[in-house]
Amino acid sequence: MPLLTMKDICKSFSGVYANDHINLSIEEGEIHALLGENGAGKTTLVNILYGLYEADSGEIFWNGEKASFRSPADAIRAGIGMVQQHFSLVRNMTVLDNVILNLPGNAAFLKRKEAGEKFARLAAAHGLLVDPGAVVADLTVGEQQRVEILKALYRNVKLLILDEPTAVLTPQETVNLFQVLRSLAGEGYAIIIITHRLSEIMEVTDRVSILRSGRKVAELDTASTDVHELSRHMIGHDIDEMPPPDIPPREAPMLRLDSVSLERKRLAQPLHDIRFSIRKGEILGVAGVEGNGQKELAEVICGIRRHTSGTIFLEDADISHLGVRPRYEAGIAYISDDRQGDGLVPDMNITENLALRAYGKPPMARHGLVDARAMSKVAAEKTQEYQVLASGRSGAATPVRLLSGGNQQKLIIARELEEGGKLIVACQPTRGLDIGASEFVHQKLRAWRDAGKSVLLISADLEEIRMLSDRVAVLFGGRVVGVLTREEASVQALGLLMGGVTAAAAEGAGA
Ligand SMILES: Nc1ncnc2c1ncn2[C@@H]1O[C@H](COP(=O)(O)OP(=O)(O)OP(=O)(O)O)[C@@H](O)[C@H]1O
Ligand SMILES: [Mg+2]
Incomplete structure (x- = not known):
């Protein structure tokens, strides 16, 4: 008997089906992927399961019994937890307070000390390291996700739903997350994971359900499929190969940072003596493990944070003292990685x-x-x-x-x-986008570059960085520890620099 069966689930919004007669069954110990293009209906389906939406029709069986979850609290009580695509933490509360917030029944009276101990046990057991006393607003996106997972585990769920969990993670964090998921599955937990990355599906899941325009078009055993078949079911054709950049950058710098530092201000990773330039007609990638100053660098360039020393030039003009709006008007655009925050x-x-x-x-x-x-x-x-x-x-x-x-x-x-733009600071521009939409954004960024404009591409996705960038700068601990050419920027070379192994930095730095 499956742990969960969803039968003939239908849900429409303003007359358009988001879920059209969807069937889904999950066994204990199974990791099941939901795959589909943007708007295919994945989040809607898990929202129904989690009690956030009510299905128009269809049935849910949980542990063999007909169930209906009218709220997340209902779903959690039954043993279903979810880490949503957009987190739902209370930003001005601490990590621990978030985890124990709204615990049902007696659990709420558990003493703080005991709660702290349980938290620490869970965190250590699953490698989900985060400071229980930190305020959520101060955490990186990746850390916030760990809190969400801990929150679910703390409530003893049997099924954990993760909506695009890896979109916010670095490659290393993704490896860790997958270890967590595998060990949870090994202990009998069931997991539903939504991801657009086909390689992740191949790596970590047992089965895959593919949605297209609200309908389930296929269910496959991961072991007997491959990325090409997945892609065909999802978008109707194979994945396109990306052409390499072919137009050489022009010489004149568009943006130049001269010894730019950001002393520790509240909530910020300091930046130390950052020097680099981006030429006209160039995409400069910024690689690094999340939390090494990427966000601060982006914000310093856009004027959201004011650097504490050094100079920033746009073309030949010193823009150091301009605020956000004048910098935007001077031609600096910004794709923030925090969609619902400042995006x-x-x-x-x-x-x-x-x-x-x-x-x-x-x-x-x-x-x-x-x-x-x-x-x-x-x-x-x-x-x-x-x-x-x-x-x-x-x-x-x-x-x-x-x-x-x-x-x-x-x-x-x-x-x-x-x-009117000249430079775009693009933070995680394709996070959460399906393959087709990612390709589209890549084309747009290339077209922007080919028009003689410049791109600062900050991404946790090394493949994206390597595919698009003319040069790659690596940030570590708030410093640029290397600037590599396209040819030098192998996964291995980048990985070493990202890990703080700076032997190669001497040759690469100072571009
Ligand atoms: N509350 C809502 N009100 C109106 N329309 C909605 C609502 N929630 C979802 N939709 C619509 O339902 C469709 C399916 O959306 P859903 O969020 O399930 O897609 P998804 O597969 O999760 O996509 P993505 O990969 O972009 O996250 C979309 O067309 C969306 O606009
Ligand atoms: Mg979604």
């Missing part, structure tokens, strides 16, 4: 989010006055070009919190790749 305003609609940056300028405004018609026109064009899909009738009037994760990301990119 988008969740309660505003698509049109408004697209206009966030440029509402004061033509074509969105005339004589300084916002032109609603023009705004709608821009929104219609951009959503079409970037294939931002909103279900139902409201179209561009849809609040962005209702978009799937991938569609939110496309929206940010559509807004930031503006015509």
Whole structure:
């Protein structure tokens, strides 16, 4: 008897099926992947299981009995836990307080000390290291995810759902997570994992269900399939090979950082004496284990944080003292890796989010006055070009919190790749995007580069870095420990530098 059976699950939003008669069964000890393009219905299906959405029709059997979970609290009580695509931690509370928040029944009265001990035991047993006393807002995205997993484990779940867990992880963290998942499965836990990375499915799962436009189109044994078959089921064709960059960068620097440092300010990884330049027509990749200063570097360049010494030049102009808005107007665009934090305003609609940056300028405004018609026109064009899909009738009037994760990301990119821009600081630009959408974003970044503009590409995905970058800078402990050419940037060379092995740095640094 399967641990879980979902039968004929249907769910529609404004008349459009997000889940169309979906069947799914999971055994104890099984790691089951849900695969599908952005908007295929994966998150919707697990939201139904977790009691966040109510299915229009269909049945759920849990431990052989018909069940219906009306809230996450219901699902958790039954033994189903979920780490959502967008975390739901209370940002101004500590890690431990988040973990023990809203515990049902007696557990809530467990003494703090005992709670701390249980937390430490779980954390150590599963290699989920995070400081229980830290405030969540101070944590990296990866650390926050560990807290979410611990929170579920703390509640003794039997089935753990992870919605795109690796999208926020470094390669090393992903390896660790997979070890955790395998050991949990070995102990009889069942796991549902949503990921767009086919190699991860091959590596860690037992079975795969593939969704397409709300329908389940295939269920396969991982051992008897391969990435090509998965891709064919998902998008209807094989994965395309990426062409290497072929246009040599022009010589003139677009952006130059001269001895830029950020002394420790609250919440920041300090940056030490950063020197590099990005040429016009160049993509400079930034590799590094998350938390080594990538975010701070991006924010210092965009003006969100003010560096404490050194100089930043855009073309020949010293922009060190400019704030965020003037830097944007000077041509610096920003794709933040925190979609719902500083990327988008969740309660505003698509049109408004697209206009966030440029509402004061033509074509969105005339004589300084916002032109609603023009705004709608821009929104219609951009959503079409970037294939931002909103279900139902409201179209561009849809609040962005209702978009799937991938569609939110496309929206940010559509807004930031503006015509007047010169440099785009792109943090994890394809995180959470399906293969087709990732290819599309890569094309856009290449086109931007080929037009003589510049890209600073910060990514935890080494393959992405190597595929797109003309040169790769490696950050470690807030320092640039090496700048490698395309040819030098093998996975091995990057891996060593990312791990702080800086023997190679002497040759590479100072570009
Ligand atoms: N609360 C909601 N209101 C309206 N439409 C919704 C809602 N939740 C999901 N949808 C729509 O249902 C469809 C499926 O979305 P879902 O979030 O399940 O996709 P997904 O497969 O998880 O995609 P992604 O890979 O981009 O995260 C999308 O068209 C989405 O816009
Ligand atoms: Mg999703």
